[in-house]
Amino acid sequence: MQSLNEELHTVNAELQSKVDDYSCVNNDMRNLLNSTEIATLFLDKKLNISRFTTPATKIFNLIPGDVGRPITDLVNTLNYPGLSSDSNEVLRTLIFIEKTVATSNGRWFNVRIMPYRTLDDRIEGLVTTFIDITKLKKMELAFKNLSSMLGALTGEAENAVLEIACDGKILEFNGGAENLFGVKHGNAIGKSFIAQFIPAQLRAKAMKDIQALLEGCQPAGFETKVITAQGKTMPVKWQAGMMFDESGRVRGLIVIEQKELKA
Numbered sequence: 001m002q003s004l005n006e007e008l009h010t011v012n013a014e015l016q017s018k019v020d021d022y023s024c025v026n027n028d029m030r031n032l033l034n035s036t037e038i039a040t041l042f043l044d045k046k047l048n049i050s051r052f053t054t055p056a057t058k059i060f061n062l063i064p065g066d067v068g069r070p071i072t073d074l075v076n077t078l079n080y081p082g083l084s085s086d087s088n089e090v091l092r093t094l095i096f097i098e099k100t101v102a103t104s105n106g107r108w109f110n111v112r113i114m115p116y117r118t119l120d121d122r123i124e125g126l127v128t129t130f131i132d133i134t135k136l137k138k139m140e141l142a143f144k145n146l147s148s149m150l151g152a153l154t155g156e157a158e159n160a161v162l163e164i165a166c167d168g169k170i171l172e173f174n175g176g177a178e179n180l181f182g183v184k185h186g187n188a189i190g191k192s193f194i195a196q197f198i199p200a201q202l203r204a205k206a207m208k209d210i211q212a213l214l215e216g217c218q219p220a221g222f223e224t225k226v227i228t229a230q231g232k233t234m235p236v237k238w239q240a241g242m243m244f245d246e247s248g249r250v251r252g253l254i255v256i257e258q259k260e261l262k263a
Contacts, residue, residue, distance in 0.1 A: 037055050038053065038055060038129055038130070038131055039052075039053060039055040039056040039058065039059050039109075039129065039130035039131075039132075040052065040053040040055075040056060040127065040128070040129050040130070041056055041060070041071070041126075041127070041128045041130075042116065042125065042126070042127055043071060043087065043116075043125045043126040043127075043128065044124065044125040045091060045123075045124070045125050046070070047070055047071050047072065047084060047087055047088070047126070048068055048069060048070050048071070049062070049066055049067050049068065049069055049070075049071060049074075050067065050125060051067060055130075056130070059076055059077055059078060059103070059109070059130055060074045060075070060076045061074060061075040061076065062074065071083070071084065071087070072084050077103040077104045077105055077107075078101055078102075078103055078104075078109070078111075079101060079102045079103060079104060080099070080101045080111065083111075086099070086113055087113055087126055087128070090113045090114065090115060090126060091115070091123070091125075091126065094115050094123065096112060096113060096114040096115070097112070097113045098110065098111065098112045098113075099111050100133070100137075106134070106215050106216050107132060107134045108132070108133050108134045108136075108137040108138075109130040109131060109132055109133065109134075110130070110131040110133050111128065111129070111130055112128070112129045112131075113126055113127075113128045114126065114127050114128070114129075115127075134216070137216075138216045138242060138250070139244060141216065141220070141242075142241050142242040142243070142244065158176050158179070159176045159256055159257045159258070160174065160176040160177035160179070160180040160181070160236075160256070160257035161174040161176060161177060161254070161255070161256050161257070162174070162177055162193065162254070162255050163243065163252060163253070163254050163255075164193050164210070164252050164253045164254075164255060165251065165252040166214060166250065166251065166252050168192045168193055168194055168195075168207070168210070169190055169191065169192055169193070170188050170189055170190065170191055170192075170193050170196075171189070171252060172189075172254075173185050173188040173189060176257065177257075180226075180228070180236075180257060181197055181226070181228050181229060182228045182229035182230050183196075183228075183229050194206050194207055194210070197226045197227060197228075198224060198225070198226060198227070199225055199226075199227050199233060202224055202225055205224070206222070206224045209222040209224070210222070210240075210253065213240050213242070213253055214242065214250055214252075214253065216242070220239060220240050220241055221237065221238055221239045221240055221258070222237075222238055222240065223235065223236070223237045223238070224236065224238070236257055236258075237257075237258040238255045238256065238257060238258060239255070239256045239258050240253050240254065240255045240256075241253065241254050
């Protein structure tokens with residue numbers, strides 16, 4: 001009996017050691033995944049949540065109690081209605097799917113859905129990663145907008161062109177803008193574009209449009225009525241693109257008059 005007890009004690013000690021080792025590896029893996037700041041979801045074959053990294057909670061409305069729930073039940077900010085069908089397709093073909101996806105709050109992610117393989121090469125579900133590429137996407141879109149606007153300027157030099165800082169102050173004001181608003185360059189620089197050239201009843205909407213452009217949440221343009229130094233009010237359509245400083249942060253907008261709309 002004593003020999004049996006000693007053997008059981010030895011087996012229990014070995015099991016406890018293995019449990020401790022597993023716990024240590026699990027903690028190391030969790031800390032490693034969270035340190036990458038990459039949102040990651042682990043799904044089983046039925047697309048239920050197995051586990052997730054902390055950054056994933058910024059995209060999906062996740063809490064620890066959601067483990068075991070279907071991904072289709074979770075509220076998220078992705079404009080990606082095909083997430084579930086793409087996940088099933090990866091499970092069927094075992095070929096990864098990668099897409100660029102926008103969110104409802106103006107961010108962009110590179111989404112990659114891959115089979116989850118065990119050490120013995122069994123498929124136990126999926127690993128889906130969401131890499132934030134918002135800054136890169138905004139710079140890409142801004143470059144395209146500015147390129148098209150520079151092309152437009154070549155053929156339409158009479159158009160008004162303004163540079164507007166994030167706080168709404170005018171940084172640049174070309175000859176076309178002088179002609180449109182009846183205000184000289186020196187009298188416009190440093191002034192608020194909205195306060196000086198937008199009718200009072202339209203300022204809140206214009207401010208909202210400009211803020212959305214600065215955040216990359218709106219197509220590159222807006223329409224509004226403007227008021228000139230002579231008191232004339234006219235509708236104008238603007239094309240806009242973000243300007244960036246050397247560190248990649250948005251420093252304002254460049255806006256170009258596209259055409260005068262019919263009242």
